[in-house]
Amino acid sequence: MCFGMENTMDINHTLNEVLVRLFRDINMIEERALRTGEYKDVTTNDMHVIEAIGMEGTKNMTKVARLMEVTTGTLTIAVNSLVRKGYVYRTRSEEDRRVVLVSLSEKGKRAYLHHSKFHEHMIDSVLEELTEEEQVVLEKALTKLLCFFQTN
Amino acid sequence: MCFGMENTMDINHTLNEVLVRLFRDINMIEERALRTGEYKDVTTNDMHVIEAIGMEGTKNMTKVARLMEVTTGTLTIAVNSLVRKGYVYRTRSEEDRRVVLVSLSEKGKRAYLHHSKFHEHMIDSVLEELTEEEQVVLEKALTKLLCFFQTN
DNA sequence: AAAAAATAGTTTGAGAGTCAAATTATTCAT
DNA sequence: ATGAATAATTTGACTCTCAAACTATTTTTT
Numbered sequence: 001m002c003f004g005m006e007n008t009m010d011i012n013h014t015l016n017e018v019l020v021r022l023f024r025d026i027n028m029i030e031e032r033a034l035r036t037g038e039y040k041d042v043t044t045n046d047m048h049v050i051e052a053i054g055m056e057g058t059k060n061m062t063k064v065a066r067l068m069e070v071t072t073g074t075l076t077i078a079v080n081s082l083v084r085k086g087y088v089y090r091t092r093s094e095e096d097r098r099v100v101l102v103s104l105s106e107k108g109k110r111a112y113l114h115h116s117k118f119h120e121h122m123i124d125s126v127l128e129e130l131t132e133e134e135q136v137v138l139e140k141a142l143t144k145l146l147c148f149f150q151t152n
Numbered sequence: 153m154c155f156g157m158e159n160t161m162d163i164n165h166t167l168n169e170v171l172v173r174l175f176r177d178i179n180m181i182e183e184r185a186l187r188t189g190e191y192k193d194v195t196t197n198d199m200h201v202i203e204a205i206g207m208e209g210t211k212n213m214t215k216v217a218r219l220m221e222v223t224t225g226t227l228t229i230a231v232n233s234l235v236r237k238g239y240v241y242r243t244r245s246e247e248d249r250r251v252v253l254v255s256l257s258e259k260g261k262r263a264y265l266h267h268s269k270f271h272e273h274m275i276d277s278v279l280e281e282l283t284e285e286e287q288v289v290l291e292k293a294l295t296k297l298l299c300f301f302q303t304n
Numbered sequence: 305a306a307a308a309a310a311t312a313g314t315t316t317g318a319g320a321g322t323c324a325a326a327t328t329a330t331t332c333a334t
Numbered sequence: 335a336t337g338a339a340t341a342a343t344t345t346g347a348c349t350c351t352c353a354a355a356c357t358a359t360t361t362t363t364t
Contacts, residue, residue: 148277
């Protein structure tokens, strides 16, 4: 009922349609779902930084940049903004004073959990209408899709 | 074999992993796959414009902008660049001189086909490992996923 | 027919995100 | 102790985005 995915279309075409939409809209969709209430000022990119920093303690800039596959210069700018907005702490390491350590503030941790809850909710919502056998097929297909990307 | 998706993980977790990766990396992945050879200078965004203009004749700016869900101002800039790079023609309508008509050049059409081939190849790669019933299940699951996005 | 309103597109100003290359500060190695 | 390597930031340039101002043209109203 969501929109016209009538079964007159062949599966190949339908799949292509769905994937094209997912590709094109996924970031916008996720951003819209995430930027609510307390987290109005968090962009998708901000959220990825928050995710990469993670809940456990601190990480240095190079490590976070590598996780995100961006340059440290790019990350510096993203972290500037997140520090300004109060999601991230930035401190200099005492052992090696070249190193900058970043970590999530309480607000940052709340945003992290907000984000994970969204993902859980999404997964649950998708899975709850599928049988176990169907879930296995979905997993197989998506893993294959990722595999295709990583080798092409 | 692509990466560690061992079956010790429960399916929910695996699915979440895959979706997170697809979310985060899909644009980068697609861009990397598309920007090859002749099409080195085509960004993902450029490709979406090319897709929205389409293979059949001309469209006006407003129509293309609506398809892409961006403002006409944004589209003007994208089209400037695509005209400069030789993928798109821009002409003024004779019937209504306010209207600007855009269409794909030969190079633009080749890029369009390059893009569709990539998608076809991708879909085939995913489907070739699934039985017909599994394909039906996959379609159902993905449609559900898209549905979730469009209503949440 | 003249004036006002509506429409199509471009331009402008501003902000986010990105990279490569230059720069600064610090540590490691010889 | 000097030179090389490393960590991060800064700079300059580009793309993508929007809202709002603007230009040109067409349509509607009076």
